[in-house]
Amino acid sequence: MNEPEAIETLFSISQDLDQGLELRESLQRALVTLTGLLKAVQGIICILNPLRTEMHTEVACGAWENFTGERTHRHGDKISNRVVDTGRAVVIPRIGRESHYYRHISGQEGHQVASLSLICVPLIKGHRVIGVLSIYGAYGESECLEMNRRIVCIVATMITRQATQLEAIRFEKEKRIEEVRRYRQGSAPAIKNNIVGNSNKMREVFRMISQVSDSNATVLIRGESGTGKELVASAVHENSPRAKNPMVKVNCAAIPSNLIESELFGHEKGAFTGAVNQKPGKFELAHRGSIFLDEIGSIDLSVQVKLLRVLQEKEFERVGGQRPRKVDVRIIAATNKNLEKAVEEGGFGGDLYYRLNVFPIYLPPLRERKTDILLLAEYFLEKYSLENKKEIRRLSTPAIDMLMAYHWPGNVRELENCIERAVLLCDQGVIHSYHLPPTLQTGEQSGTLPAVSLEEAVDNLERGMIIDSLKNASGNITEAAKLLRTTVRKLGYKLKKLGIDYRQYR
Secondary structure, eight states: OOHHHHHHHHHHHHHHHTSOOOHHHHHHHHHHHHHHHHTOSEEEEEEEETTTTEEEEEEEEESSOOOTTSSSOGGGHHHHHHHHHHOOOEEESOGGGOTTTOTTOOHHHHHHHHTSEEEEEEEEETTEEEEEEEEEEOOTTSHHHHHHHHHHHHHHHHTHHHHHHHHHHHHHHHHHHHHHHHHHHHTOTTOOSOOOOOSHHHHHHHHHHHHHHTSOOOEEEEOOTTSOHHHHHHHHHHTSTTTTSOEEEEEGGGSOTTTHHHHHHEEOTTSSTTOOSOEEOHHHHTTTSEEEEETGGGSOHHHHHHHHHHHHHSEEOOBTOOSOEEOOOEEEEEESSOHHHHHHHTSSOHHHHHHHTTEEEEOOOGGGOGGGHHHHHHHHHHHHHHHTTOOOOEEOHHHHHHHHHSOOTTHHHHHHHHHHHHHHHOOSSEEOGGGSOHHHHOHHHHTSSOOOOHHHHHHHHHHHHHHHHHHHTTTOHHHHHHHHTSOHHHHHHHHHHHTOOGGGGO
């Protein structure tokens, strides 16, 4: 390898890194170019996980199997750890001679590895090692080994920025996973359902679910539409001794008033026109389990009387039947109506209300649990990205601000639909404000954002895009201009006009 060839290859690697590709793809291209220059057998880039103090192989190329996703690579565990600990490169002319590092290598692959050289250099950001770059090749103790070490060190410096961003992404993801794990273990160890939230009000909901689950008490879940009452009902059932038995769900508002009695208690053959067969009701189907009566406030007074009997006597009669039937069912009811007011107005029976209101659980609307909005948004972002096979990594700063400012009349259900729509529209790796529904983008309609002029709206959009590009470029104006597909001069003018200090993002 001559000097012009090396310089040309290094220039090619710099172009690979500056093309604005997805992080792993740009690193993969750079690694392939490097291994081709050095005629290496294998190249591997590992990133350190600061929370778990271990490394994961991010990209790899070469003759052996793909190591990507492994906890570091089998051949270089101890060497990689040594490089991370010392922050200094390690060069081994012949791996087979380092038996104290490679005693576990055996077989045909082990024979191939033993004859190779290893160059392992640290990826350093400031004074901190964030990963390692390892190159395997047949160099022996020749002069080219030292030259190759210098080239690998140069490339390691070049790829540090991309590696730093990958480390940050992994750190944030692991941090969120760790926070959720610790929270569920420490605050709500019995919760099994996928209820997302860590605000104080949701912690109180989790605590109440844990307290009531082991009993047979009737539960009344209160809250606005879309707050997740059905999830709470499922959590109560699945954490109770009845979990192995069925939970039957009934939406009382969706059943016509003349059919709801038959649906709940069943009917005998010939009980009414169209009753050609005997039919068991929902209560019979839920025997020894739980029944969830959603929108309980919508049932007629005539049905309320029979429902009260089930609560008091644990028995009922089918429509057209003469024989009482015993049933062992736990009732979990939910409503978004003001039952107290309905009792005063005579639309809901007072006796039934007091029998249902044994253990009330109040679910707060989303506007009262602002700290959960971003957590829920990220949960739905990951869910629908997987469903639609898209790699969308995060929400932009303006999009987050828009989500936090909105008043969410539809609560969690509206937020879920909003994120699903944004994922379908997004063809990039980031959800921007223009991917969100118009109801969130028009402040006057929602009553939550001040009316702004066209110029102010444009400035806000430009500010968000520039800040995102500066974050991705670690405060480098030239890199940020490339990401925005503009010139450094125009970007500098915008920075001055919008009052953005690029040094804050270094």
